[in-house]
Amino acid sequence: MADNAETSAVPDKPIQVKLVLLGEAAVGKSSIVLRFVSNEFQANKEPTIGAAFLTQKCRLEDRVLRYEIWDTAGQERFHSLAPMYYRNAQAAVVVYDVTKATSLEKAKSWVKELQRQANPNIVIALAGNKVDLVTASSAAGASGAAASNGDDDEDEADDATATPGEDAGEAENPEGLRQVPKDEAQAYATEAGLLFFETSAKTGEGIVEIFTEIAKKIPIDHILNGRGGASRSAAAGAAAADAVNLQNNAPKGKSPCSC
Amino acid sequence: MDNPPEHWDIAIFGTGLSESILAAALAKAGKKVLHLDENDYYGGDSASLTLLELITWADERSKPTQQKADQTSSAYLLAQCKSFIDIQYGFPSSSDEATPDPDFMKDSRIYAISLLPCLVPASGPIITSLIASGVSRYGGFCLLNSVAMCTPLDDKRPEDEWELKRVPSSKEDVFKDRSLSLLDKRKLMKFLMFAASDAENPPELEGQEETAFLDFLERKFSLPKSIASAISFATAHCSHIADKAVPALQRLQRYLRANGRYGNSPFLIGHYGGAGEISQGFCRTAAVQGATYILGRKIEAINHVPEVPAATAAKTESGDAPKGPHFSIRLDGFANPVTADVVVSTDSYLGYLNSVENRASLEPNSMTNGAHYLIRGIAVLGSPIKFASAGANTTATQEEAGSSAGSETNPPEEAPGTCLVVFPPVTFEGKAMEPVSALVMGEVSLSCPTGRYVVYLTTLFKGDDSATSPPNPSELLQPYLDRLLRFTSGGADSKPLFVCYYNQRLSSALGPISSTGSGSTILRLNSAPPMDAPLTEAADGATTEAERIFWEIMKFKTDGDQDIPEGFWPQVEQDGDDSTGVDEEW
Ligand SMILES: Cc1cc2nc3c(=O)[nH]c(=O)nc-3n(C[C@H](O)[C@H](O)[C@H](O)COP(=O)(O)OP(=O)(O)OC[C@H]3O[C@@H](n4cnc5c(N)ncnc54)[C@H](O)[C@@H]3O)c2cc1C
Ligand SMILES: Nc1nc2c(ncn2[C@@H]2O[C@H](COP(=O)(O)OP(=O)(O)OP(=O)(O)O)[C@@H](O)[C@H]2O)c(=O)[nH]1
Ligand SMILES: [Mg+2]
Numbered sequence: 001m002a003d004n005a006e007t008s009a010v011p012d013k014p015i016q017v018k019l020v021l022l023g024e025a026a027v028g029k030s031s032i033v034l035r036f037v038s039n040e041f042q043a044n045k046e047p048t049i050g051a052a053f054l055t056q057k058c059r060l061e062d063r064v065l066r067y068e069i070w071d072t073a074g075q076e077r078f079h080s081l082a083p084m085y086y087r088n089a090q091a092a093v094v095v096y097d098v099t100k101a102t103s104l105e106k107a108k109s110w111v112k113e114l115q116r117q118a119n120p121n122i123v124i125a126l127a128g129n130k131v132d133l134v135t136a137s138s139a140a141g142a143s144g145a146a147a148s149n150g151d152d153d154e155d156e157a158d159d160a161t162a163t164p165g166e167d168a169g170e171a172e173n174p175e176g177l178r179q180v181p182k183d184e185a186q187a188y189a190t191e192a193g194l195l196f197f198e199t200s201a202k203t204g205e206g207i208v209e210i211f212t213e214i215a216k217k218i219p220i221d222h223i224l225n226g227r228g229g230a231s232r233s234a235a236a237g238a239a240a241a242d243a244v245n246l247q248n249n250a251p252k253g254k255s256p257c258s259c
Numbered sequence: 260m261d262n263p264p265e266h267w268d269i270a271i272f273g274t275g276l277s278e279s280i281l282a283a284a285l286a287k288a289g290k291k292v293l294h295l296d297e298n299d300y301y302g303g304d305s306a307s308l309t310l311l312e313l314i315t316w317a318d319e320r321s322k323p324t325q326q327k328a329d330q331t332s333s334a335y336l337l338a339q340c341k342s343f344i345d346i347q348y349g350f351p352s353s354s355d356e357a358t359p360d361p362d363f364m365k366d367s368r369i370y371a372i373s374l375l376p377c378l379v380p381a382s383g384p385i386i387t388s389l390i391a392s393g394v395s396r397y398g399g400f401c402l403l404n405s406v407a408m409c410t411p412l413d414d415k416r417p418e419d420e421w422e423l424k425r426v427p428s429s430k431e432d433v434f435k436d437r438s439l440s441l442l443d444k445r446k447l448m449k450f451l452m453f454a455a456s457d458a459e460n461p462p463e464l465e466g467q468e469e470t471a472f473l474d475f476l477e478r479k480f481s482l483p484k485s486i487a488s489a490i491s492f493a494t495a496h497c498s499h500i501a502d503k504a505v506p507a508l509q510r511l512q513r514y515l516r517a518n519g520r521y522g523n524s525p526f527l528i529g530h531y532g533g534a535g536e537i538s539q540g541f542c543r544t545a546a547v548q549g550a551t552y553i554l555g556r557k558i559e560a561i562n563h564v565p566e567v568p569a570a571t572a573a574k575t576e577s578g579d580a581p582k583g584p585h586f587s588i589r590l591d592g593f594a595n596p597v598t599a600d601v602v603v604s605t606d607s608y609l610g611y612l613n614s615v616e617n618r619a620s621l622e623p624n625s626m627t628n629g630a631h632y633l634i635r636g637i638a639v640l641g642s643p644i645k646f647a648s649a650g651a652n653t654t655a656t657q658e659e660a661g662s663s664a665g666s667e668t669n670p671p672e673e674a675p676g677t678c679l680v681v682f683p684p685v686t687f688e689g690k691a692m693e694p695v696s697a698l699v700m701g702e703v704s705l706s707c708p709t710g711r712y713v714v715y716l717t718t719l720f721k722g723d724d725s726a727t728s729p730p731n732p733s734e735l736l737q738p739y740l741d742r743l744l745r746f747t748s749g750g751a752d753s754k755p756l757f758v759c760y761y762n763q764r765l766s767s768a769l770g771p772i773s774s775t776g777s778g779s780t781i782l783r784l785n786s787a788p789p790m791d792a793p794l795t796e797a798a799d800g801a802t803t804e805a806e807r808i809f810w811e812i813m814k815f816k817t818d819g820d821q822d823i824p825e826g827f828w829p830q831v832e833q834d835g836d837d838s839t840g841v842d843e844e845w
Contacts, residue, residue, distance in 0.1 A: 073543060077552070078553045078554065084397060084398075244400040245399075246386060246389055246521075247395060
C-alpha cells in the first residue's frame with residue numbers, strides 16, 4: 001500500500017484498515033458502502049464498475065479507524081479477483097441477499113476463498129442484506145420501493161420464478177420473500193467464526209453496526225506493529241517503514257493523485 | 260455457459276505487465292476492453308507466483324513435450340513451451356533433492372516469486388504511469404539497498420577465490436571508499452561528471468558509435484579495468500561484454516538522475532514480487548474503468564469475421580454488436596463467442612488465430628534471426644549475503660591480501676535486505692562468460708518469509724542463428740550460485756532450499772502485423788524483456804510497448820467521431836476519478 005507510512009504508531013492519526021467487500025452480484029455491496037459512507041441509498045444502483053475505492057473514518061472510544069473500502073470493481077464476475085485484492089485486508093464484509101438462497105451459498109464460497117487467500121487474522125463479517133424486504137414493519141415501504149423502482153420489480157420477479165410456491169400471501173406476509181432464515185445464517189456464521197448481521201442498505205438497519213463491530217474486533221496492536229501480513233514477523237513492520245511512497249517525491253505540479 | 264453475445268472495442272490476450280498497462284490506459288480512455296488470460300492467475304510472463312504455483316508453472320511447461328498427443332495441451336501452453344525451455348527445479352537442502360521438505364512448502368503462499376524480476380528506475384515511463392494512473396496507491400516499493408561486484412581475486416584464475424565488494428552508490432560513497440586510489444577517484448569523478456551532463460554531442464562521443472562501452476571507459480577516461488567493469492555491469496547494467504557505449508551512457512545518465520528521488524539508490528523493488536503485483540494493480544484500475552476480466556478459461560479460437568452476416572446484424576440491434584469486420588473469440592464453456600473490433604495479443608496466443616490473412620507474417624521469422632535467450636535461475640536461500648558496509652574497507656584487498664581465512668578481523672558487515680550482486684564477464688576454461696547478475700530479495704520486499712532470501716540469477720545468451728541452442732541453465736549458473744553462497748552467513752556448505760533454472764527465449768523480430776481490413780485489426784504486443792539491461796529496463800520497456808500499442812489503436816480506432824486523447828493517461832480531475840474520498844467522522 002502506498003500509505004504504509006501512515007500506519008506507523010502516531011497516536012493521533014487514524015489507524016488505516018483495509019476492508020474488502022465480497023458477494024454475489026446485486027446483493028447490495030455497493031449500497032451498503034454508500035449507506036455507510038454517505039448515508040444515502042439509491043434504488044436503482046448500477047452494477048459496480050467505476051467507484052471502487054472509498055474511505056471512511058470510524059471513531060471508536062479511544063481510537064479512530066480509517067476504513068479504506070475496496071469494492072470488487074466487477075472482477076468477480078468471472079471469478080477473476082486478483083490476490084492483490086485480498087492482500088493485507090484486515091477486514092472483509094461478505095454480503096448475501098436474504099431473499100435469495102443462492103447468494104448465501106456464494107457468500108460461503110467467498111468466505112472459503114478468504115480463509116485460503118487472505119491474511120489469517122482477517123475479521124470477516126457476514127451481512128444478510130435487503131432485510132427491509134422481509135420485515136413486517138417495512139413491508140409497506142418494500143412494496144412502495146417495488147412500485148418506485150424497476151430493479152426491485154425484477155428482483156421480485158426473479159424470486160417469484162425461483163420459488164413459485166411462496167407467491168401466495170406475499171403482500172400480507174413479507175417474511176414469505178425470505179429465502180434465508182436468520183438462524184440458519186447465524187448458525188453458519190458462528191460455526192465459521194464470522195460476525196453476523198442482517199442489514200438493509202435501504203433503511204440503514206445494521207449498517208453502522210457492521211463497521212463498529214469490525215472495528216472492535218480488529219487486532220489493532222497487530223496492525224501498529226506491522227501492516228497486515230500476519231504470517232510474517234514484526235520485521236515486516238520494518239519493511240513497511242522502509243517502504244517508498246511514489247507520490248511523496250513526485251515532481252511538483254505533476255503529481256496527479258490527490259490522496 | 261449461457262452468456263449473451265457481447266461485443267468489445269478491444270480484446271487483449273495476456274495479463275502481463277505491458278498488456279495490463281495497456282488495458283488500464285485504454286479503459287481510462289473510454290474504450291470497452293475485454294482482458295483475457297488462459298492462466299488462472301494475473302501477470303502472464305511477468306507473474307509473481309507462490310512456490311506451489313511456480314512448481315505447477317514449471318511442470319506445465321516441461322511436460323507437454325512428452326504428452327504431445329494429449330488433447331489438453333493448449334496452443335497457449337505449446338507456445339509457452341517454446342518460450343521457456345530447459346526448465347528444471349529441485350530442493351538441494353532436502354534429504355531427497357526431488358521432494359521438498361514439508362515445512363518448507365508450508366510457507367508456499369508467503370513467496371511471491373517473479374517471472375520477470377526487475378529493478379525499477381526511480382524515474383522513467385513505468386513510474387510516471389504508476390503515478391498518472393493512480394495505480395501507485397495499490398502497491399508499495401522498497402529501495403534496492405546495495406550493489407556489489409563479485410570478482411575473481413586473480414583474473415587469470417577464476418576457478419580460485421572471488422571477492423565481494425560494494426559498488427559506491429553516490430559521489431560521497433566514492434570519496435569514502437578507501438580501496439580506491441586518489442588518482443582513480445579523480446578519474447572516476449571526471450567520468451561521472453561527464454555522464455551526468457546534458458551536453459549534446461559531447462566531443463568524447465564523437466566517432467564512438469560502434470565502440471564498446473568498456474573500451475570507451477578504458478580509453479577515453481583511462482579508467483582501470485576493475486572500475487570500467489563496475490561502471491559497465493553494475494552501474495549501467497550492461498548485459499553483454501560488447502555493449503555499445505552510446506546506449507549504455509544513455510542508460511547510465513538516466514540512472515544517475517533517478518538516484519536520490521526516493522532515496523540513496525536509483526532503483527526501486529516492487530513489493531510482493533514486483534511486476535506481477537503491478538500488473539494486478541493496472542488490471543484493477545482497468546476493471547474499475549469498466550474492463551471485463553476472464554481468467555483461467557481455455558481459448559478455443561480467434562476468428563476474423565470479415566463481414567457481419569446480414570441475419571446477425573439484424574438480430575443484434577442492441578448497439579452492443581459488431582457493426583463491421585471483427586474478431587470472434589470462442590472460449591471454453593461459453594455458449595456464445597465474444598467479439599471485438601481489435602485484438603491485441605502477445606506471442607503466446609497467436610496460435611489461436613484462424614483464417615487471418617497473412618498469418619505467416621505473425622510468426623517468428625526464425626530462419627533469419629538469431630534466437631536470444633535469458634538464462635535464468637531462481638534460488639531460495641536460508642541466510643543473507645554479507646559484505647563490508649558502506650565506507651568500510653573491503654576484506655581481503657589491503658591488509659590481508661590473499662588470505663582467505665580471516666573473518667574475525669573483518670570490518671562491520673551488512674546483510675542488506677535487498678541487493679544486486681554482479682559477476683563481470685570472465686574467461687573460464689577458455690570460454691568467455693557473459694556478465695551474470697544476482698538480484699537478492701529478503702523479507703523487506705514482502706516476497707518471502709522471514710529469514711529467507713530469493714535470488715534471481717540472469718545472464719544473456721546470444722545465439723548466432725536459430726539453430727544454436729542455449730546452454731544448460733543449471734550447469735552455467737550453478738557455479739555462480741555456489742560463489743554467492745560463500746558470502747552468505749550460512750557459508751559455502753549451505754545449500755539452497757529451492758532452485759529452478761530455465762532459459763527464456765526473447766522473441767526475435769517478427770514481421771509487422773498486417774491490418775486485416777478497415778474495420779478490425781490485430782496487433783502483436785511484444786511482452787519479452789529487453790536484451791539490453793533486462794533487469795533494469797524490463798518495466799520501462801513494458802510501459803513503452805504498451806504506449807506504442809495504445810497509439811496504434813487510437814490512430815486506428817478513431818473514425819472521426821471520436822477524439823484522440825491528449826495523453827497516454829487522462830489529465831487528472833481534481834478529485835481523482837475513481838476515489839470518492841468521503842472522509843467524514845461520525
Ligand atoms: C458474456 C457473459 C459471460 C458470463 N460468464 C460467466 C461465468 O463464467 N461464470 C459465472 O459465474 N457467471 C457468468 N456470467 C453471468 C454473470 O456472472 C452474471 O451476470 C452475474 O452473476 C450477475 O448476475 P445477475 O444477472 O443476478 O446480476 P446483474 O446482471 O449484475 O444484475 C443487473 C442489475 O439487476 C438488478 N438485480 C439483479 N438481481 C437482483 C437481485 N437479486 N436483487 C436486487 N436487484 C437485482 C440489480 O440492480 C443489478 O445491478 C456471464 C455473463 C455474461 C454476460
Ligand atoms: N430493498 C433493498 N434493495 C437494496 C438493498 N441494498 C441494495 N439494494 C438494491 O439492490 C441492487 C443492487 O445493489 P448494489 O449495491 O448495486 O449491489 P452490488 O452487490 O454492489 O452489485 P454489483 O456491483 O453488481 O456486484 C440495487 O438496485 C439496490 O438499490 C436493501 O437493503 N434493500
Ligand atoms: Mg457494486
